[in-house]
Amino acid sequence: MNTPASVILPSFTDIEAASQRLEGQTVRTPLLENATLNEQLGGRILLKPETLQRTGSFKFRGAFNRLSLLDEDQRRKGVVAYSSGNHAQGVAAAARILGIECTIIMPKDAPSLKIANTRGYGAEVVLYNRRTESREEIADDLLERSGATLIRPFDDPQIIAGQGTCGREIYQQARDLNASVDAVLVCCGGGGLTSGIALATRNMSPETEVYAVEPKGFEDTARSLAAGTRLENDPLAESICDALLTPSPGEITFTLNQQLLSGGLVVNDEEVRQAMAFAFRNLKLVVEPGGAVCLAALLSGHFDAVGKTVAITLSGGNVDPTFFAEVLAAG
Amino acid sequence: MNTPASVILPSFTDIEAASQRLEGQTVRTPLLENATLNEQLGGRILLKPETLQRTGSFKFRGAFNRLSLLDEDQRRKGVVAYSSGNHAQGVAAAARILGIECTIIMPKDAPSLKIANTRGYGAEVVLYNRRTESREEIADDLLERSGATLIRPFDDPQIIAGQGTCGREIYQQARDLNASVDAVLVCCGGGGLTSGIALATRNMSPETEVYAVEPKGFEDTARSLAAGTRLENDPLAESICDALLTPSPGEITFTLNQQLLSGGLVVNDEEVRQAMAFAFRNLKLVVEPGGAVCLAALLSGHFDAVGKTVAITLSGGNVDPTFFAEVLAAG
Structure with a gap:
């Protein structure tokens, strides 16, 4: 690469x-x-x-910074992220504070505390099987339907x-x-x-x-x-x-x-x-x-x-x- | 009272x-x-x-303050304290920093982490049975023999x-x-x-x-x-x-x-x-x-x-x- x-x-x-x-x-x-x-x-x-x-x-830092830079139209259409848990919680908490709808794609085998907390911050959580499903495909499908913004975990x-x-x-x-x-x-x-x-x-x-x-x-x-x-x-x-x-x-x-x-x-x-x-x-x-x-x-x-x-x-x-x-x- | x-x-x-x-x-x-x-x-x-x-x-705060006020003669003769664990560790750590000999009287059923840590800070630990023995008597005996100063836990x-x-x-x-x-x-x-x-x-x-x-x-x-x-x-x-x-x-x-x-x-x-x-x-x-x-x-x-x-x-x-x-x- x-x-x-x-x-x-x-x-x-x-x-x-x-x-x-x-x-x-x-x-x-x-x-x-x-x-x-x-x-x-x-x-x-x-x-x-x-x-x-x-x-x-620390993930809340990046998530809040990124989400607070979305424009009005983007905020209305919501955000999507995939994460095993910490980015998920960071994005979910930031989205709630900013009043943005949020969907998080998480592996089924993520720590249950992280899944529960992400839901607790008000995000919709979509679980997938890490071995058999592609989180990118699930995300692409969601993004296409909603026009939401993908919030990448690091890049x-x-x-x-x-x-x-x-x-x-x-x-x-x-x-x-x-x-x-x-x-x-x-x-x-x-x-x-x-x-x-x-x-x-x-x-x-x-x-x-x-x-x-x-x-x-x-x-x-x-x-x-x-x-x-x-x-x-x-x-x-x-x-x-x-x-x-x-x-x-x-x-x-x-x-x-x-x-x-x-x-x-x-x-x-x-x-x-x-x-x-x-x-x-x-x-x-x-x-x-x-x-x-x-x-x-x-x-x-x-x-x-x-x-x-x-x-x-x-x-x-x-x-x-x-x-x-x-x-x-x-x- | x-x-x-x-x-x-x-x-x-x-x-x-x-x-x-x-x-x-x-x-x-x-x-x-x-x-x-x-x-x-x-x-x-x-x-x-x-x-x-x-x-x-927090016990280290009071212990260090009290011990740092001992005069040269008192420091030479050492300190004694009784405690189920936190005062013990506070006094032991303060005594080590100030180069003072330290004996701590602890109940046998104190949390083992607290006993181990107190020993770890270099104190001599004397264990007693809370139901059958008096820590005050053990302390009095120690103080009489050594001329050490008793460091009370709060009063x-x-x-x-x-x-x-x-x-x-x-x-x-x-x-x-x-x-x-x-x-x-x-x-x-x-x-x-x-x-x-x-x-x-x-x-x-x-x-x-x-x-x-x-x-x-x-x-x-x-x-x-x-x-x-x-x-x-x-x-x-x-x-x-x-x-x-x-x-x-x-x-x-x-x-x-x-x-x-x-x-x-x-x-x-x-x-x-x-x-x-x-x-x-x-x-x-x-x-x-x-x-x-x-x-x-x-x-x-x-x-x-x-x-x-x-x-x-x-x-x-x-x-x-x-x-x-x-x-x-x-x-």
Whole structure:
């Protein structure tokens, strides 16, 4: 796959404009420190818990930014999105606030909490079978009938700009703590949050290294960065990180990440479980598998934080209680 | 029981001095809002998650403040405390930072996470049987042999001043949010956090009503406020709120609370479990039973938040994973 020359990239100005739009709608999530974690790793770790964001993940940022840019006619015709859950909740909540009709196409095996919450935000949910049905076909059909707008989960300049507001906050908050960030680790699926934070980094803290962190089997960004071109994941790969199971990097996100990232890190499911249990035990935060990959990269030593100041995202906390209990029991 | 005229009360100046001492040692825990909670209750709820405090509860505030006031000779002789767990961890962590030897007397049936963490902070832990042994006798014996200082869990002006820094932060942070707090609800065991926050309230936001929230069977503060004198709990009472199982209000804490509180609220164990499950599902915060009583008071309607701005403490998050899983399974 190659990136077409026509791809439209967001700029830092788009992130600043998104911050204005999100004012009063998003939670300005804190930048937290934990003494036990710092001691254990021998560095200073700044945690950005987007678990505490509206809808329980960073996805509300991009969704609200994107939806608030729709014109009157588009708003009347509604929006459609496909998502395993966090983008779904973000779009549904943003649509409700803006009074826009919303249909979300979700896999039947998405965490039931995510499906229930998406419905709770007032969206119509269409379930499909990930193995036998195409979400794109279902979406195309819906879009054709309704004239609605498809809200992509990551490969959209205004979605990336929205997620980038998370990075903007990290550097503002780090400054308030007198911290100079050596590296930032970002939970990476399609790369929307990663490229948004990378863009904020280049403009606000250009010396900071940015790393994408992905689950094993879905390290498409890491491999694509190494290869210099977009590569796909094995369609049979599996991981507990339901929020990060994208087939390949996006066109826009990869174009940005290729310019701005220092590399990609990969963690396995067991390391993710350990990180979730650590977050429960020591941070007192509920973190979903996909939201725990950066913490996993630190705790398992894939990234050496000794003597460094490292900011990490905890990108979401939407996890089913039964699965969470299982992780705690094993931890 | 009557309060002796000689009781020494802390002042707001003590809270301000404590804030200075705690600078750089404590986490300035955020003041969070959650859209789902606000909608459900029809008010504006400001959450103060001391779950994110060093050692997983507010107790580190009072402990560090008290220990940092010991003189050289006292520091050399060490400290002793008894506690079911959160005060234990607070004192142990503060003692380690200040290089003071520390012995903690804990009931054998305290949550194993709390015992393990207290040992993890380097304290010597002496376990006793709550039904057959007296922690006071064990402590007296230890103090006599070592000349160590007993660090009381709540009935000490400098412990109260330390906990009051939590209240000071609430009003500073509420101001930053342009929020005027109508009422503050505080998790109440012996009353250290409650009286400290009440003291901060009188000085920083005198129109704000302060309520103690206690678990059923341990509503000694509520009953004592109503009776105008300190009353004891039934020694056979039981509750899942292990952090709040004190026999009666303290002398100092009750003297303050009698002057400053609007009243006491009482929640039962089932309401606490529901609140813990809500915090997991919607707030993405790990809250222990005793830390969830204020949220329980709101969710169960014991306090009507409609149209009001209400600040509540989530005082701690030190809960065993097996018990937490059980709560989630039922929730």
